[in-house]
Amino acid sequence: MRIHILPDDVASQIAAGEVIERPASVVKELVENSLDSNAKHIQITIQAAGRKLIEVADDGEGIAGDELQLAVQRHATSKLADAEDLFHIGTLGFRGEALSSMGSVSRMTITSRVQHAEMGARLLVEGGKINQVEPVGIPTGTVVRVEDLFYNVPARLKFLKTDATERRHIDALVTRYAIAYPSVRFHLRQDKRVGLQTSGNGDRREVLASLYGPDIGRQMLEVNSVREDISIKGYISPVGITRGSRRDITFFVNGRWVQDVSLTTALVNAYRTMIMAGRYPLAVIFVEIKPELVDVNVHPAKAEIRFHNQNEIFNSVQSAIRRALVAYTPVQEVTTRERWAYPERPEIAHRQVDIGWKMAADVQAEVQQKQERQDKEERKQLVMPRTKTPRLHLVGQVGMTFLVAEGPDGLYLIDQHAAHERVLFEKFLNQAKSEIPSQVLLEPVTINLGIEEARSLESQIPLLKQIGFQVEEFGPNSFVIRAMPTLLMGMEPGDALRVVIEDFEEDETPLQAEMEEKIIARVCKRAAIKAGQTLTTAEQEALLSDLEACDIPLTCPHGRPTMIHFSIDLIERQFGRKGPR
Numbered sequence: 001m002r003i004h005i006l007p008d009d010v011a012s013q014i015a016a017g018e019v020i021e022r023p024a025s026v027v028k029e030l031v032e033n034s035l036d037s038n039a040k041h042i043q044i045t046i047q048a049a050g051r052k053l054i055e056v057a058d059d060g061e062g063i064a065g066d067e068l069q070l071a072v073q074r075h076a077t078s079k080l081a082d083a084e085d086l087f088h089i090g091t092l093g094f095r096g097e098a099l100s101s102m103g104s105v106s107r108m109t110i111t112s113r114v115q116h117a118e119m120g121a122r123l124l125v126e127g128g129k130i131n132q133v134e135p136v137g138i139p140t141g142t143v144v145r146v147e148d149l150f151y152n153v154p155a156r157l158k159f160l161k162t163d164a165t166e167r168r169h170i171d172a173l174v175t176r177y178a179i180a181y182p183s184v185r186f187h188l189r190q191d192k193r194v195g196l197q198t199s200g201n202g203d204r205r206e207v208l209a210s211l212y213g214p215d216i217g218r219q220m221l222e223v224n225s226v227r228e229d230i231s232i233k234g235y236i237s238p239v240g241i242t243r244g245s246r247r248d249i250t251f252f253v254n255g256r257w258v259q260d261v262s263l264t265t266a267l268v269n270a271y272r273t274m275i276m277a278g279r280y281p282l283a284v285i286f287v288e289i290k291p292e293l294v295d296v297n298v299h300p301a302k303a304e305i306r307f308h309n310q311n312e313i314f315n316s317v318q319s320a321i322r323r324a325l326v327a328y329t330p331v332q333e334v335t336t337r338e339r340w341a342y343p344e345r346p347e348i349a350h351r352q353v354d355i356g357w358k359m360a361a362d363v364q365a366e367v368q369q370k371q372e373r374q375d376k377e378e379r380k381q382l383v384m385p386r387t388k389t390p391r392l393h394l395v396g397q398v399g400m401t402f403l404v405a406e407g408p409d410g411l412y413l414i415d416q417h418a419a420h421e422r423v424l425f426e427k428f429l430n431q432a433k434s435e436i437p438s439q440v441l442l443e444p445v446t447i448n449l450g451i452e453e454a455r456s457l458e459s460q461i462p463l464l465k466q467i468g469f470q471v472e473e474f475g476p477n478s479f480v481i482r483a484m485p486t487l488l489m490g491m492e493p494g495d496a497l498r499v500v501i502e503d504f505e506e507d508e509t510p511l512q513a514e515m516e517e518k519i520i521a522r523v524c525k526r527a528a529i530k531a532g533q534t535l536t537t538a539e540q541e542a543l544l545s546d547l548e549a550c551d552i553p554l555t556c557p558h559g560r561p562t563m564i565h566f567s568i569d570l571i572e573r574q575f576g577r578k579g580p581r
């Protein structure tokens with residue numbers, strides 16, 4: 001083939017691919033346009049997860065009828081005049097690509113009126129073909145309808161995830177913009193359901209509840225660090241509330257939702273040693289700096305940015321977060337017994353114990369390191385090589401955390417939490433092969449969730465049923481729990497359920513068995529006896545024999561050891577009864 005310039009429609013589709021990846025990207029571009037037009041009210045209507053219809057209506061400044069045909073062409077913008085402007089951009093848009101991209105991969109209708117015009121105007125763009133403008137009577141503002149997205153790009157359609165996932169992306173996006181722009185009234189409707197409705201009264205807390213659910217929303221800590229050169233505001237979770245992924249960490253820079261690894265790292269670093277490794281805080285942070293200090297023209301979707309002075313921003317964010325955290329969180333004592341004390345607020349009880357438990361793990365790691373330095377050889381003996389537990393004879397409990405047992409060759413320390421986790425896990429899995437017994441609650445429990453959580457729970461109701469939860473929808477974002485697995489009866493039902501849904505992975509079609517196992521492992525972690533819990537001798541005995549009966553007794557379902565072995569040989573050396581080898 002000879003070299004040739006691509007025809008316009010092909011070039012447009014290529015460009016569209018970079019900007020419009022899925023329905024949520026359309027919503028993002030349209031909402032950004034509405035915000036740029038100084039709208040005070042933005043109404044979003046979605047049908048069939050955005051495959052059928054995405055409509056965004058605003059009461060902003062509008063587009064003049066004689067500019068409509070221009071607005072939908074590539075590189076047509078009112079927000080940028082020359083290349084110099086690129087370095088102090090005050091609007092969300094500037095590339096002039098969104099409308100043309102959407103127009104080339106859907107049937108798009110724009111209806112708009114500027115304030116002093118007598119009439120509004122309407123324009124239809126179908127798969128890139130721009131029709132004639134027609135006059136219509138409408139109030140000031142703009143309505144963009146994007147119908148049959150990707151109807152002419154079947155390959156793209158194939159890449160869309162399930163409706164539930166696409167809907168969740170839209171919810172996530174709109175909720176985040178609503179929180180970033182609390183003075184704008186947002187209204188989101190997906191099919192028949194009103195997902196989000198904000199008052200536009202400027203109160204971010206109000207929107208926090210929609211983002212994280214009322215419980216967590218209330219507990220989020222405020223960050224407020226304003227300096228001349230940089231302002232860092234927003235909300236972060238207290239150390240007791242964490243997630244298994246970074247998905248709930250959101251950064252806005254100058255009003256723009258960005259994905260930025262260094263900002264996320266700065267945040268996570270601020271929590272270091274305060275939360276378990278592998279757990280992440282929830283946060284929504286708004287950074288404001290001079291526009292000339294940030295390059296937003298890095299990626300067509302404008303989600304990536306570059307900072308002029310990366311390190312300075314990093315340090316500012318980290319120290320602002322750390323200050324807020326320290327101001328709200330008393331420092332955890334590692335050495336005193338208090339760390340096991342039951343906290344006064346029962347609703348955060350298990351979380352606090354979790355922290356204590358983490359400390360214990362820290363100390364354990366430290367001890368191990370020391371040991372490593374002292375004597376590599378001997379340390380090897382601490383690790384159990386066998387796959388079955390030896391026959392153990394209980395000696396007792398230490399530190400309300402470990403069981404001490406005597407075995408055929410020395411001393412065994414058993415982590416009661418890890419051991420119980422393993423026991424529950426295997427019991428559950430065995431039951432799952434037939435049917436997991438479930439117990440009806442005397443009083444059904446109602447829980448209220450954030451939008452995303454609610455959607456994710458909704459899609460898992462059938463799976464939950466299989467593991468013994470009977471859950472029903474009960475109004476928008478509320479659910480009622482009627483029954484729960486018998487094995488979990490000691491737990492608060494809402495807690496048990498939350499654990500199940502909290503970090504559902506993005507992926508929508510996991511293997512059923514794998515999913516079940518994952519959920520069960522997570523539930524067991526919460527349901528298991530905690531460190532810091534005194535056990536009666538009978539309970540200790542029962543735990544030991546249950547552990548012996550397990551198929552894989554030596555690790556918890558997450559892979560941590562359930563027991564450590566001190567051989568007679570090792571003990572004798574430690575007492576100097578035998579010389580070092």
Ligand code: ADP
Pocket residue numbers: 029033034037058060061062063071072076077078079092093094095096097098099100142
């Ligand atoms: P950009 O936002 O990068 O300028 P777009 O393709 O998104 O490019 O939009 C093109 C132009 O159409 C914008 O610059 C703006 O002038 C106008 N426009 C788009 N949406 C709206 C809206 N909701 N209200 C007012 N003007 C709009």
Ligand code: MG
Pocket residue numbers: 029032033092093094096098099
């Ligand atoms: Mg735009």
